Amino acid sequence: KAGVTQTPRYLIKTRGQQVTLSCSPISGHRSVSWYQQTPGQGLQFLFEYFSETQRNKGNFPGRFSGRQFSNSRSEMNVSTLELGDSALYLCASSLAGWAVAYNEQFFGPGTRLTVL
Amino acid sequence: GENVGLHLPTLSVQEGDNSIINCAYSNSASDYFIWYKQESGKGPQFIIDIRSNMDKRQGQRVTVLLNKTVKHLSLQIAATQPGDSAVYFCAEGLTFGKGTLLTVNP
Numbered sequence: 001k002a003g004v005t006q007t008p009r010y011l012i013k014t015r016g017q018q019v020t021l022s023c024s025p026i027s028g029h030r031s032v033s034w035y036q037q038t039p040g041q042g043l044q045f046l047f048e049y050f051s052e053t054q055r056n057k058g059n060f061p062g063r064f065s066g067r068q069f070s071n072s073r074s075e076m077n078v079s080t081l082e083l084g085d086s087a088l089y090l091c092a093s094s095l096a097g098w099a100v101a102y103n104e105q106f107f108g109p110g111t112r113l114t115v116l
Numbered sequence: 117g118e119n120v121g122l123h124l125p126t127l128s129v130q131e132g133d134n135s136i137i138n139c140a141y142s143n144s145a146s147d148y149f150i151w152y153k154q155e156s157g158k159g160p161q162f163i164i165d166i167r168s169n170m171d172k173r174q175g176q177r178v179t180v181l182l183n184k185t186v187k188h189l190s191l192q193i194a195a196t197q198p199g200d201s202a203v204y205f206c207a208e209g210l211t212f213g214k215g216t217l218l219t220v221n222p
Binding site: 004042043045056057073090092104106107108109110 | 158213
C-alpha cells in the first residue's frame with residue numbers, strides 16, 4: 001500500500017510570491033490534515049479536510065488556504081509569501097480524521113519550503 | 117537530515133536500556149493524546165495514543181502513561197534499540213510539544 005506522497009519535496013520561492021503544495025493520501029483515506037513545522041514553533045496544525053470540506057482550522061492567517069478534491073487529494077496554497085513561512089510542510093492522512101480515537105494518522109515526508 | 121528542533125531536550129541511553137520520555141500538557145480538559153516519532157528527514161510516525169479515560173496503554177515495546185492529576189504524559193520504550201533514535205513528541209489534540217531527542221548508543 002503506497003504511503004502519503006507530497007510534491008514537490010523541496011521548493012525555493014521569494015517574498016511576495018505564492019506557492020501550491022500537493023498531498024496524495026493513502027488510498028481509501030478521506031481525511032487530510034496539513035501542518036507547518038519549524039525549529040522555533042515545532043509542529044503546528046494548519047487545517048483538516050474531510051470529504052472535500054474543511055473540518056478544522058488552526059490559528060494561521062488567511063494567506064494559508066487549502067482544498068480537497070473528490071479523490072481526496074489535497075492542495076494547500078500560501079499567498080504573499082513571507083520569510084517566516086520557510087518551514088517543512090507536512091500532510092497526514094487518515095480514515096476518519098485526527099480526532100477519532102485510535103485512528104492513526106500517516107504523515108508524508110513533507111515539502112521543504114524556503115522563502116528568500 | 118531535518119533538524120526539527122533547536123535546543124531540544126535530549127535523552128541519551130545505552131542500547132538495551134529502557135527509555136522514558138516525558139511531556140507536560142496544559143489543558144486539563146484534553147481528551148486525546150498521541151506520541152509521535154520523527155526520524156531525520158522523515159515525517160512524524162504515529163507510535164501510540166491514549167484517551168483521557170485511561171491511565172495506561174501498551175503497544176509493542178512502548179507504554180504510554182497518563183497522569184491527569186499533574187497533567188503529565190510519558191512514553192516508555194523497553195529495550196531501546198539504535199533504530200529508536202529520533203525526536204519524540206507528544207500531541208494533546210492538535211497541540212504538539214516541541215519534542216525530545218533520543219539518542220541510543222550502541
